[in-house]
Amino acid sequence: MSSTTLSPNARIGALIGVLFVTLLGAGYFLMGHSQPATVTPPAVQPSTTPSTPVHVVRPTVNPLLPAPLHTALNHYPVVMVGFSNPHSGVDRLTIDEARAGAKAMHIPFVAINLLDDSLAGPLTALLSSGQLLPNPGFLIYKRPGTVVYRSDGYLSRTNVAQAVKDAR
Numbered sequence: 001m002s003s004t005t006l007s008p009n010a011r012i013g014a015l016i017g018v019l020f021v022t023l024l025g026a027g028y029f030l031m032g033h034s035q036p037a038t039v040t041p042p043a044v045q046p047s048t049t050p051s052t053p054v055h056v057v058r059p060t061v062n063p064l065l066p067a068p069l070h071t072a073l074n075h076y077p078v079v080m081v082g083f084s085n086p087h088s089g090v091d092r093l094t095i096d097e098a099r100a101g102a103k104a105m106h107i108p109f110v111a112i113n114l115l116d117d118s119l120a121g122p123l124t125a126l127l128s129s130g131q132l133l134p135n136p137g138f139l140i141y142k143r144p145g146t147v148v149y150r151s152d153g154y155l156s157r158t159n160v161a162q163a164v165k166d167a168r
Contacts, residue, residue, distance in 0.1 A: 062145030064126060066119045069141065072108045077143045078168060080160075081110045083120070084136040091136035094154045098138045101160025140167040 061073045072079040080102040084091035095111060102109040112119050114135055124133055126145070133139075140149035140163065149167040151160070 059144040061143060062126075064122055065141075065145050066112075066122050068110045068112075068119070069123070069145075072110055073141060073143045073145060076108050078148075078164070079108050079110060079141050080138055080164065081112055081123070081141060082136070082138045083112050083114050083133045085114050088136070090154075094136040095138075097155060097157045098151075098160050100157040101155070102164065104157060104161045105164040107164055140164060142167065 061070050063070070065073065069079060069081055080098060082095045082098045084095045086092075099109045099111070112123065112133075114120050114133060120133055123139075124131075127133070127147070134150065134152040136154070137150070137152040138160070139147050139151075142148045149163050151163060155163065
């Protein structure tokens with residue numbers, strides 16, 4: 001009976017081969033069973049080409065904005081915010097026209113009472129140094145919370161609608 005022995009170099013080669021096959025198999029197993037999470041648009045009509053995954057990325061809304069504006073910007077890309085003192089009749093007229101102009105352009109309108117520091121304070125802090133909120137007036141915000149238009153004082157609903165159009 002003869003015995004077969006392997007040289008040290010052959011043993012090392014065989015060990016490396018076994019490790020390589022094991023790693024290759026593990027990699028194949030893991031790669032074959034993991035799929036990235038994707039959002040695919042619903043099929044409008046049958047197609048012969050495979051659908052391409054669509055990754056939807058929306059800019060996050062500035063977390064420093066007060067809740068009413070933050071919520072509106074989460075749902076709409078452009079929002080108008082009207083500022084007024086609720087005890088002033090002139091302010092009410094300005095806000096009514098701003099609200100009507102926003103409605104005509106199909107964007108949300110958020111009314112902010114300038115006497116409510118929990119709402120007006122954070123918005124004032126986010127303005128450029130030394131600026132105050134319009135009293136009365138409105139700002140148009142674009143997601144993520146950037147002011148894209150400012151009106152101090154009264155504008156007719158037609159002019160407000162044009163401001164919205166320009167801000168988009």
